[in-house]
Amino acid sequence: MKADTYKLKDFSSFTKDIINVSGEKINNCYQCRKCTAGCPITFAMDILPHQIIKYIQLGFEEKVLTSKTIWLCAACETCGTRCPNEIDLAAMMDALRQRALATQYRNRIGEKGTSVFHQEFLSSVKSNGRVYEAMMMAKSRMRSGHFLTYLLRGDWIADIKLFIPMLLKGKMGMLPHRIRNRKEIKKLFKKFAIGRKV
Amino acid sequence: MNTKVSYYPGCSLRGTGREYGESAEAVFKSLGTELVELPDWSCCGASSAHSENKGLAVEIAARNLILAKESGLKDMVIPCSACFQRTKVAEYELKENPQAYPDISYNSEVNIPDIVSFVHNKIGIEAIKKNVIKKLTGLKVVSYYGCLISRHPKITGAGNFENPTEMDTILEALGTEVIDWGYKTDCCGGSLAISQAEIMQKLVGNLYDKALEAGAECIAVCCPLCHANLDMYQKEISKRFKKNYNTPIFYFTELIGLAIGEKDIIKWLKRHLTDPIKLLKEKNLL
Numbered sequence A: 001m002k003a004d005t006y007k008l009k010d011f012s013s014f015t016k017d018i019i020n021v022s023g024e025k026i027n028n029c030y031q032c033r034k035c036t037a038g039c040p041i042t043f044a045m046d047i048l049p050h051q052i053i054k055y056i057q058l059g060f061e062e063k064v065l066t067s068k069t070i071w072l073c074a075a076c077e078t079c080g081t082r083c084p085n086e087i088d089l090a091a092m093m094d095a096l097r098q099r100a101l102a103t104q105y106r107n108r109i110g111e112k113g114t115s116v117f118h119q120e121f122l123s124s125v126k127s128n129g130r131v132y133e134a135m136m137m138a139k140s141r142m143r144s145g146h147f148l149t150y151l152l153r154g155d156w157i158a159d160i161k162l163f164i165p166m167l168l169k170g171k172m173g174m175l176p177h178r179i180r181n182r183k184e185i186k187k188l189f190k191k192f193a194i195g196r197k198v
Numbered sequence B: 001m002n003t004k005v006s007y008y009p010g011c012s013l014r015g016t017g018r019e020y021g022e023s024a025e026a027v028f029k030s031l032g033t034e035l036v037e038l039p040d041w042s043c044c045g046a047s048s049a050h051s052e053n054k055g056l057a058v059e060i061a062a063r064n065l066i067l068a069k070e071s072g073l074k075d076m077v078i079p080c081s082a083c084f085q086r087t088k089v090a091e092y093e094l095k096e097n098p099q100a101y102p103d104i105s106y107n108s109e110v111n112i113p114d115i116v117s118f119v120h121n122k123i124g125i126e127a128i129k130k131n132v133i134k135k136l137t138g139l140k141v142v143s144y145y146g147c148l149i150s151r152h153p154k155i156t157g158a159g160n161f162e163n164p165t166e167m168d169t170i171l172e173a174l175g176t177e178v179i180d181w182g183y184k185t186d187c188c189g190g191s192l193a194i195s196q197a198e199i200m201q202k203l204v205g206n207l208y209d210k211a212l213e214a215g216a217e218c219i220a221v222c223c224p225l226c227h228a229n230l231d232m233y234q235k236e237i238s239k240r241f242k243k244n245y246n247t248p249i250f251y252f253t254e255l256i257g258l259a260i261g262e263k264d265i266i267k268w269l270k271r272h273l274t275d276p277i278k279l280l281k282e283k284n285l286l
Helices: A014-022 A034-038 A049-058 A062-063 A079-082 A088-100 A104-108 A112-128 A133-143 A147-152 A153-167 A183-191 B020-031 B044-052 B053-073 B081-096 B117-133 B167-173 B197-214 B225-233 B235-240 B252-259 B266-269 B275-284
Strands: B003-007 B033-037 B140-142 B217-220 B250-252
Touching: A014 A088, A034 A049, A034 A079, A049 A062, A049 A088, A062 A088, A062 A104, A062 B053, A079 A088, A088 A104, A088 B044, A088 B053, A112 A133, A112 A147, A112 A183, A112 B033, A133 A147, A133 A153, A147 A153, A183 B053, B020 B033, B020 B117, B020 B167, B020 B250, B020 B266, B033 B252, B044 B053, B044 B081, B053 B081, B081 B167, B081 B225, B117 B167, B117 B252, B140 B167, B167 B252, B197 B225, B217 B225, B217 B252, B225 B250, B235 B275, B250 B252, B252 B266
Parallel strands: B003 B033, B140 B217, B217 B250
Antiparallel strands: none
């Protein structure tokens, strides 16, 4: 009997896209779970790293793209460094985030706070050429959840308690550092059509 | 002999990690290497650009590579581990997939070693030892390398990525008592500190516990994000886990500066949120 063989063309467009964008041989995974064993963030994840790979192979797009995991991965690269099949999971997570933002799943981001942080970070870089930490931190803290919760829970008090010593110790500037050639940076953002709203 | 190298400080070294930039610049100068800042450098893209768009992540970091190439200097030093890794990723991508970036002409013209290797190999342990005027005897320290200075090794070229030892050797040359531990390259949570503070607190709390268990009095770092997470939130983390952490976090360049007698050392240490001065006074090192 001739064994069934799978070719890349047989996989869903989701699976193919993640393999192509990340450049990683995701189908080589044999579920040894070494990635999950070494991952420092598993305690907060809803889907474990080795499970994410399995779901990609099986084409479970919605499950993966609406997960918290893809946003909680800190890209520390412990998994990718240890994978016996040389799959760089951090590159795979990048591809998943990018697809989540580019498809209908952008309205169902599993971990909005981190996504908002990246958005605020890039918007600061887009206007200044460098990141203005003070403004970026303040804006992403305020936008990461519900603004009312932020106010009522007193998170803003903790933030101010941190910002004041940082300001006094010269770790926070009152004004952004801007580069001269901001045009070049804006052009790059335009080229890759970055400037979304979540 | 004075060597000139390109220098990419990155946004953190002009903000939260200001004392890292100040101490690196001073120490390099005293040890015979002039850091020449890239003119009009821009953000490397950090953790955010690669989460949104691969092309942007590569091309925004590549802008700085081009500036470094145009400077004509052979080497570039990038103290921030995150900037270092993103710049190396751009270098790697442009080498492996040049057809995907037709607008960029960069062909690995600049040599970019990580800062710890640069100090260890290019400046050299002998040169450091020769310049030490005050041995940091009795200071019990663990070196914490973090993630991005060595991972992924295919990008950074790091040899000993699970158990790096170069910072340990540097700190030993200063006379400190370097303690071995198993958490040198564990993650501090990086930028999750802003959006998911509780995750960062758990990771960092664990690092304090392991460093203290090993017998360390302080932690040496080489990354402004590691420093921010370990230094700035110590009170909050103590409160959450009902502990009383009070562990100074030093940039390894600050400790070199202390040992070779840099005059601005107090200015750098005063920028920390967890006071390192008390410990150094107790040890008669300040």
